[in-house]
Amino acid sequence: MNLTHIEHLGIAVKSLETAIPYYEEVLGLKCYAVEEVAEQKVKTAFFKIGQTKIELLESTDPEGPVGKFIEKKGEGIHHIAFAVDGLQNALDTVAERGVTLIDKSPRKGAEGLNIGFLHPKSTFGVLTELCEDPNK
Numbered sequence: 001m002n003l004t005h006i007e008h009l010g011i012a013v014k015s016l017e018t019a020i021p022y023y024e025e026v027l028g029l030k031c032y033a034v035e036e037v038a039e040q041k042v043k044t045a046f047f048k049i050g051q052t053k054i055e056l057l058e059s060t061d062p063e064g065p066v067g068k069f070i071e072k073k074g075e076g077i078h079h080i081a082f083a084v085d086g087l088q089n090a091l092d093t094v095a096e097r098g099v100t101l102i103d104k105s106p107r108k109g110a111e112g113l114n115i116g117f118l119h120p121k122s123t124f125g126v127l128t129e130l131c132e133d134p135n136k
């Protein structure tokens, strides 16, 4: 399996509107995109730092994955996403090694990436996303 870098860190926030100024005005990063991912019941805001992005996640539905996460754990780091060459192959490989997949095959995520999630109960408590840029 070929992980190339940390593609992004997903951070759950109650409100993009109140969190974005911290990243822009305090940390000096620039929000370059805001995108709703209806299927995931989230609104996202993206920042870039080196090769890695920060993805802020605001829930659009209390029953969605981020809504439930905030209700249970509060705001904070929600997931880590690794860029990989060959996503389907990577999902098959981790499954063969005993990791529980949330997605058995790739689906579309924010920014047009193909993504697949691994269940945090089999990745030592860290919700893990593998993603691949189909245009690369």
Ligand code: CMX
Pocket: 010, 037, 040, 042, 044, 055, 057, 065, 066, 068, 069, 072, 078, 079, 102, 109, 110, 117, 119, 120, 121, 125, 126, 127
């Ligand atoms: N990180 C670590 N643990 C998490 C977690 C997270 N982000 N979300 C849930 N869990 C834990 C719960 O605390 C719970 O642990 P306990 O059993 O010890 O209490 C366990 O996982 C199961 O949680 P649950 O509440 O029973 O199950 P959920 O219905 O909340 O589902 C999960 C959890 C991970 C399967 C679901 O959130 C999921 O499918 N996530 C993938 C999709 C996603 O997160 N989308 C949002 C981001 C989209 C984007 O980046 O664009």
